[in-house]
Amino acid sequence: MRKLTNLLVTGGAGFIGCNFIRALLENTPDFAGRIVNLDVLTYAGSTENLAGVEERFGGKRYFFERGDICDRELVDRVFSAYGIDTVVHFAAESHVDRSILGPAAFINSNIIGTFTLLEAASSAWKGPGGAWREGVHFHHISTDEVYGSLGETGSSPEDAPYAPRSPYSASKAASDHLVFAYHHTYGLPVTLSNCSNNYGPYQFPEKFIPLSIMNILAGKPLPVYGDGKNIRDWIYVEDHAAALWMILRDGKNGNRYNVGANDEWENIKLLERLIAIICRKRGLDPLAVAKTITFVTDRPGHDRRYALDCGKIRRELGWRPKTGLEEGLERTIDFYVSRAGLDP
Numbered sequence: 001m002r003k004l005t006n007l008l009v010t011g012g013a014g015f016i017g018c019n020f021i022r023a024l025l026e027n028t029p030d031f032a033g034r035i036v037n038l039d040v041l042t043y044a045g046s047t048e049n050l051a052g053v054e055e056r057f058g059g060k061r062y063f064f065e066r067g068d069i070c071d072r073e074l075v076d077r078v079f080s081a082y083g084i085d086t087v088v089h090f091a092a093e094s095h096v097d098r099s100i101l102g103p104a105a106f107i108n109s110n111i112i113g114t115f116t117l118l119e120a121a122s123s124a125w126k127g128p129g130g131a132w133r134e135g136v137h138f139h140h141i142s143t144d145e146v147y148g149s150l151g152e153t154g155s156s157p158e159d160a161p162y163a164p165r166s167p168y169s170a171s172k173a174a175s176d177h178l179v180f181a182y183h184h185t186y187g188l189p190v191t192l193s194n195c196s197n198n199y200g201p202y203q204f205p206e207k208f209i210p211l212s213i214m215n216i217l218a219g220k221p222l223p224v225y226g227d228g229k230n231i232r233d234w235i236y237v238e239d240h241a242a243a244l245w246m247i248l249r250d251g252k253n254g255n256r257y258n259v260g261a262n263d264e265w266e267n268i269k270l271l272e273r274l275i276a277i278i279c280r281k282r283g284l285d286p287l288a289v290a291k292t293i294t295f296v297t298d299r300p301g302h303d304r305r306y307a308l309d310c311g312k313i314r315r316e317l318g319w320r321p322k323t324g325l326e327e328g329l330e331r332t333i334d335f336y337v338s339r340a341g342l343d344p
């Protein structure tokens, strides 16, 4: 079991990062350490996602540093000022559509940013004789998208070949390769996780679930790509956070873990579930809302289906998702309803 005392969480003001920080500080009794959140606050990140955390833990167990992970001087300063022993690396450009319109930011943050962190960790954690300091660890968060699109059946295990097909997934694949290269070449202690599509509170409403919820609540059209039959495995973000904590604590050095809920849904079916739940909660007419579904031109190169084989994390670490889709969607909807200033 790793000690995990001074964590550098990158991208902690974004969707999964803020849920992870909340889970650790508010809900994980066996974590007694400190968290430094390094985030440049792009459009996707906001300190409001951590409202309450700063007040309760700020200056004691939680510290926020605004800055770019590509800024080596800044990253070096953070490592030394806080005595960082663990990196939990979320920071990335994360939206596939944006990567198609403007890949440069993805190459920069996802590849150069990861490289900068690996270099900074190496220089902070290696002693003069070249030995790694005791207890240091680098965890990299990646995606199922690096394995590429699957057919109608089957799932990707941890040793599946990489086949990224969008600038986003290609940049994540590059960062994954760099992390393992630092492990194999220099001995940096690392773990890596590839997770399926997350949903839950604090996700920026450009992604499918929060966008659809906000549009249903506002009576706006509901865009669906192509024929709506692309399939994704959906995991509630708190289950992902719990998996990350288990990997950080007990994951084997140099190993990769797939994290998913084995809950595959076609986009159109998922949207129908959202419509049904919101209409029930808010007394809306589901048929009228369903009429606002608008099929739009498909995303270029849109991957048809991703699915992960998550047997390894179940067997080795005993992790299992706890939140079923229905419950997770209810909780997510309640969050956006309350954020929109409507009665839950």
Ligand SMILES: NC(=O)c1ccc[n+]([C@@H]2O[C@H](COP(=O)([O-])OP(=O)(O)OC[C@H]3O[C@@H](n4cnc5c(N)ncnc54)[C@H](O)[C@@H]3O)[C@@H](O)[C@H]2O)c1
Pocket: 010, 011, 012, 013, 014, 015, 016, 017, 038, 039, 040, 041, 042, 043, 044, 045, 046, 067, 068, 069, 070, 089, 090, 091, 092, 093, 094, 095, 108, 109, 113, 141, 142, 143, 144, 172, 194, 195, 196, 197, 198, 199, 203, 204
């Ligand atoms: N959302 C998903 O479904 C999903 C699934 C699997 C893996 N992931 C991975 O999880 C991680 C987090 O995803 P998310 O959905 O929370 O993303 P997000 O877009 O909501 O948040 C990303 C955060 O990183 C910050 N950031 C971006 N570039 C930065 C830089 N150069 N320096 C410092 N901070 C920077 C942003 O300000 C933001 O707060 C990403 O690495 C993503 O690839 C996401």
